[in-house]
Amino acid sequence: MNPLAILECNNIFKSFDISSTFISKSKVKVHALNGVNFYVKRGEIVGIVGESGSGKTTLAKIITNIYKPDSGNIYFNKKNIHKDSESYSEYRKNVQMVFQDPYSSLNPRLKIISTLKDGIKQYITNNKKEIHEICKSLIKSVGLEEDHLYRYPHQFSGGQRQRISIARALSVDPEVIVADEPVSALDVSVQAQILNLFKKLNKEKNKTIILISHDLAVVNFLCHRVYVMYKGFVVEMAETEKLLKNPLHPYTYQLINSKHLQVDEVKNENVKSSCPYAERCKKYSAKCDNEIKLIEVGKNHFVRCAYYE
Numbered sequence: 001m002n003p004l005a006i007l008e009c010n011n012i013f014k015s016f017d018i019s020s021t022f023i024s025k026s027k028v029k030v031h032a033l034n035g036v037n038f039y040v041k042r043g044e045i046v047g048i049v050g051e052s053g054s055g056k057t058t059l060a061k062i063i064t065n066i067y068k069p070d071s072g073n074i075y076f077n078k079k080n081i082h083k084d085s086e087s088y089s090e091y092r093k094n095v096q097m098v099f100q101d102p103y104s105s106l107n108p109r110l111k112i113i114s115t116l117k118d119g120i121k122q123y124i125t126n127n128k129k130e131i132h133e134i135c136k137s138l139i140k141s142v143g144l145e146e147d148h149l150y151r152y153p154h155q156f157s158g159g160q161r162q163r164i165s166i167a168r169a170l171s172v173d174p175e176v177i178v179a180d181e182p183v184s185a186l187d188v189s190v191q192a193q194i195l196n197l198f199k200k201l202n203k204e205k206n207k208t209i210i211l212i213s214h215d216l217a218v219v220n221f222l223c224h225r226v227y228v229m230y231k232g233f234v235v236e237m238a239e240t241e242k243l244l245k246n247p248l249h250p251y252t253y254q255l256i257n258s259k260h261l262q263v264d265e266v267k268n269e270n271v272k273s274s275c276p277y278a279e280r281c282k283k284y285s286a287k288c289d290n291e292i293k294l295i296e297v298g299k300n301h302f303v304r305c306a307y308y309e
């Protein structure tokens, strides 16, 4: 076990039985995870990347206990989560998930305040006044207003809904947030805001974040360390900068090249100097507060600010 790990998965195997053909009743096994080892340290942001079908979401669902592994163990704060009910309930409270699709992940019939209340009641307090105060501070912590608490999900944009999903995950004050492709359903400019929110939660509240993404630019912007998955195996793990500059596994190399990632440019956190259009971008000067927005690697292999038009 890694002595610094807050959450650790050891030798996880997971397979699914699927029908071999449309009419046949015979089953074939899909081996989604083949002996995966994974850990995250407290206060760290770790990325999991890999092509479609490599097992990222399955691992995220195992980490958050949505799927049970066929074999292997999960440890939270050094305790096997299935050892006793106390360890399990500590883990359940402290590991929360933010899903990819902000449109389907909120109950359309519930006002936002009701969505947020559930977890608070279960894990924090039953006192009505306190619950209300927590809801108010939660909604503000994700950049929304108090009156948003009394609206329904359909009254929000995709980016706002994703903020609400993050508020819901935060409602039980978890140590670890697992975010599965949290920005892939959003516009580029909104993506930047959500990524900045994750960065802020990590910096200011010391939240540990596990980010699943197929987008290396997103991972590079947020993550301290990255796992690369391929066909259900972890093929490489390293600090983000090292991995992008010096990929050891051929698949990682291929993944980086297929994204046309220019590592030197992307690592430069000063958008002004790395954005080739900064001088010409009208929106830039109006919106830029010198905080990095989203770095995007475009078809022409350049890096630009998300606010560039």
Ligand SMILES: Nc1ncnc2c1ncn2[C@@H]1O[C@H](COP(=O)(O)OP(=O)(O)OP(=O)(O)O)[C@@H](O)[C@H]1O
Pocket (backbone or CB within 6 Å): 016, 017, 018, 030, 031, 032, 050, 051, 052, 053, 054, 055, 056, 057, 058, 059, 214
């Ligand atoms: N519920 C399921 N039933 C059957 N097979 C599944 C199930 N979930 C995942 N799989 C299979 O397991 C493998 C890994 O899938 P997974 O969704 O974890 O990949 P991924 O890397 O997250 O892909 P993507 O980026 O497309 O979401 C795939 O072959 C997938 O078809």
